[in-house]
Amino acid sequence: MPVIVVEVMPKAELLDPQGKAVAGALGRLGKDRFSAVRVGKRFELTVDGPVDEAALADAREVAEALLANGVIEDVVRVSEEVA
Amino acid sequence: MPVIVVEVMPKAELLDPQGKAVAGALGRLGKDRFSAVRVGKRFELTVDGPVDEAALADAREVAEALLANGVIEDVVRVSEEVA
Numbered sequence: 001m002p003v004i005v006v007e008v009m010p011k012a013e014l015l016d017p018q019g020k021a022v023a024g025a026l027g028r029l030g031k032d033r034f035s036a037v038r039v040g041k042r043f044e045l046t047v048d049g050p051v052d053e054a055a056l057a058d059a060r061e062v063a064e065a066l067l068a069n070g071v072i073e074d075v076v077r078v079s080e081e082v083a
Numbered sequence: 084m085p086v087i088v089v090e091v092m093p094k095a096e097l098l099d100p101q102g103k104a105v106a107g108a109l110g111r112l113g114k115d116r117f118s119a120v121r122v123g124k125r126f127e128l129t130v131d132g133p134v135d136e137a138a139l140a141d142a143r144e145v146a147e148a149l150l151a152n153g154v155i156e157d158v159v160r161v162s163e164e165v166a
Contacts, residue, residue, distance in 0.1 A: 036129035046119040
């Protein structure tokens with residue numbers, strides 16, 4: 001069945017302690033090419049039916065209302081998964 | 084600075100209790116178009132320098148070794164962020 005992917009990231013202006021911790025670990029391991037890391041979420045919504053405009057609108061609504069916490073997170077992508 | 088995105092999802096054969104909980108909540112809210120949900124992670128690695136083959140190889144190595152737990156998770160994407 002088709003899948004809609006929703007991606008959520010912490011807002012750019014907020015600290016991301018989890019990302020900071022990962023960035024620190026990478027630095028200690030010698031991967032100093034990566035100067036910053038941010039950690040967000042990726043949701044896969046399996047759609048019962050076709051991925052039409054209505055399904056994407058539903059997914060956008062669900063993403064903003066439920067999957068992301070609008071105070072601290074932004075929805076960065078809502079799109080059909082490309083195989 | 085350019086960003087490499089790494090996406091990690093729980094392995095398909097494993098239960099994902101967090102995804103199950105979200106799917107249940109969606110059903111109760113009348114969004115029964117979505118029959119299943121899985122929840123994974125999305126990492127944004129800021130690259131100090133160009134995103135060349137070496138940077139992507141480093142990101143893939145880091146993704147498999149550190150960002151994903153290979154026992155329960157799969158790396159599903161490592162690619163440069165498209166703006």
